[in-house]
Amino acid sequence: MFGQISLDIILFFMLYGMGTATAMGACLYLLLRRGNAFAPEVTPPTRLRRWTTVFFAVLTVGHFWYLPAAVLTDEDVKMCMLVGGLLDCVLTIPMVIVVMLCMLQDRRRPLWPAWVLMLPPVVGMLAYMATCSSDYLSLTHIYFLLMSIGLFVYMARAVRQYGRWLRDNYADLEHKEVWQTFVVLAVIVLVFGYYVSGDGSMTYEYIVQVLCIVLICHLLWRVETLSDLGIPVASDAVVCVEDAAAETAATEDAVGDGEIPSSEALSDATFEQIGSMLKQCCEDTRLYLHHGLTLAQLAQAVGTNRFYLSQYFSSLDMNYNAYINNLRINHFVSLYHEAVDSKRSFTVQQLALESGFHCYTTFSDAFKRKMGLSVRSWIKAARPEGKAQHEGLGEP
Numbered sequence: 001m002f003g004q005i006s007l008d009i010i011l012f013f014m015l016y017g018m019g020t021a022t023a024m025g026a027c028l029y030l031l032l033r034r035g036n037a038f039a040p041e042v043t044p045p046t047r048l049r050r051w052t053t054v055f056f057a058v059l060t061v062g063h064f065w066y067l068p069a070a071v072l073t074d075e076d077v078k079m080c081m082l083v084g085g086l087l088d089c090v091l092t093i094p095m096v097i098v099v100m101l102c103m104l105q106d107r108r109r110p111l112w113p114a115w116v117l118m119l120p121p122v123v124g125m126l127a128y129m130a131t132c133s134s135d136y137l138s139l140t141h142i143y144f145l146l147m148s149i150g151l152f153v154y155m156a157r158a159v160r161q162y163g164r165w166l167r168d169n170y171a172d173l174e175h176k177e178v179w180q181t182f183v184v185l186a187v188i189v190l191v192f193g194y195y196v197s198g199d200g201s202m203t204y205e206y207i208v209q210v211l212c213i214v215l216i217c218h219l220l221w222r223v224e225t226l227s228d229l230g231i232p233v234a235s236d237a238v239v240c241v242e243d244a245a246a247e248t249a250a251t252e253d254a255v256g257d258g259e260i261p262s263s264e265a266l267s268d269a270t271f272e273q274i275g276s277m278l279k280q281c282c283e284d285t286r287l288y289l290h291h292g293l294t295l296a297q298l299a300q301a302v303g304t305n306r307f308y309l310s311q312y313f314s315s316l317d318m319n320y321n322a323y324i325n326n327l328r329i330n331h332f333v334s335l336y337h338e339a340v341d342s343k344r345s346f347t348v349q350q351l352a353l354e355s356g357f358h359c360y361t362t363f364s365d366a367f368k369r370k371m372g373l374s375v376r377s378w379i380k381a382a383r384p385e386g387k388a389q390h391e392g393l394g395e396p
Contacts, residue, residue: 008202015209020063022213026220027056038224042175045228048102051111052223055095056216062092086125089118097151099219100185103178104158105229106165117147155185164319168310169295171288171324174359175227180218187215274312277302288327289356295320325366328356332367336382348375 029037030053036042066084097114124140127133159181166176281301282288298320299309313320332355339346349360357363367375 012202012205012209015206015213016063016067019209019212019216020060020067022216023056023059023063026216027053027060029220030056030223036224038221039175042225042227044223044226045102045105045230048099048226049223051095051098051102052219055092055099055219058091058095059212059216062087082125082129086122086129089121089125090115094118100155100181103181103222103226104162106162117151152185155181167319167321168313169306169320170229171293171321171356172291172358172362173321174362175225176229178222178226180222184215184218184222187211187218270308271312271315274302274304274308277304278312283327286331288324289331289354291356291358293324293356322369324356325362326370328363329367329370331355332357332363336379348379 030049036044062084065087066080068080094114094117097117098111101109101111101114120143121140124136124143128136128140159178162178166173170176278298281303282298287293287298287301295309296306299306302309310320313323316323318326332351335351335354336346338344339351352360352363355363357366364375367378371378373381
């Protein structure tokens with residue numbers, strides 16, 4: 001029995017030490033390293049990086065705070081846990097919410113509600129410490145459960161809205177999507193569940209430490225691979241139209257101030273004009289082949305504004321992302337037939353890159369949505385003999 005208990009304690013301290021070291025290492029990495037070791041081509045949002053650094057620092061301090069509990073008496077352990085729980089309510093949990101809000105770049109969301117949410121449990125824990133009445137702890141646990149459910153619902157809607165915003169404004173979604181936030185939120189909810197219902201057993205402690213390590217690693221990866229959408233794309237990515245840009249800015253300001261009602265924003269004449277300008281400035285010039293082309297840049301090149309251009313795509317039952325990717329798929333099909341007819345050696349990955357796609361996975365998904373077939377199946381259908389004369393024609 002003694003040997004088994006000793007082994008459990010050793011394993012726990014190993015996990016606890018790993019959690020502490022992981023939090024400290026992640027904090028120092030974000031604090032001291034200026035470059036990006038995970039994705040060198042990506043520049044992450046400064047706001048997200050700073051708040052995540054603070055969160056990792058808070059986690060590190062929290063681990064050191066709970067460490068003496070292993071050698072304290074029962075009464076001292078209880079007080080240590082209560083004070084630690086209070087610090088978690090004031091620092092750790094709000095910081096998690098702040099980090100998740102900073103991942104969403106469709107608008108700059110206020111961060112102060114994260115601390116407002118934690119006022120009831122802080123009051124409840126202070127009341128428990130003053131009166132030793134377990135009723136306050138029970139109410140605090142119930143509030144945590146309801147708050148976790150509400151936070152999950154809010155983040156589900158916010159991430160869905162963010163995804164629509166991305167597809168309405170960006171042609172390339174690599175390093176921009178944040179559906180992984182659901183993974184983070186699921187981990188947090190799971191931790192909350194164990195935090196509320198945990199009985200203090202070693203199994204409970206093991207799971208909490210493992211989840212903490214997973215959370216730290218996931219957040220570090222997410223911070224370093226999420227692109228800052230406030231960074232302008234290189235100037236050679238679009239055609240500069242200074243007069244159109246000035247007119248666009250003025251029109252967008254008018255739309256934002258409510259001077260142009262949405263119901264009258266797109267007349268038939270404007271619709272036809274935008275369609276004609278898209279063909280002339282985007283399709284004929286193959287502007288869609290530029291990586292990182294955004295809705296704002298296309299609107300500038302066409303000589304209109306983002307509001308009208310979004311209305312135009314909506315009237316066609318599509319978004320900006322679908323419009324650009326459809327043009328790129330059509331370009332890929334043309335390149336493919338030209339290469340086959342000329343018996344030129346090629347790969348699908350090469351043709352996808354030449355068609356404006358920066359990532360093969362994005363190309364494959366867009367191709368299947370438009371054509372109704374995978375790339376491999378389409379190639380077999382396009383070549384009835386089913387024999388590839390060139391290497392690399394199938395999907396990787």
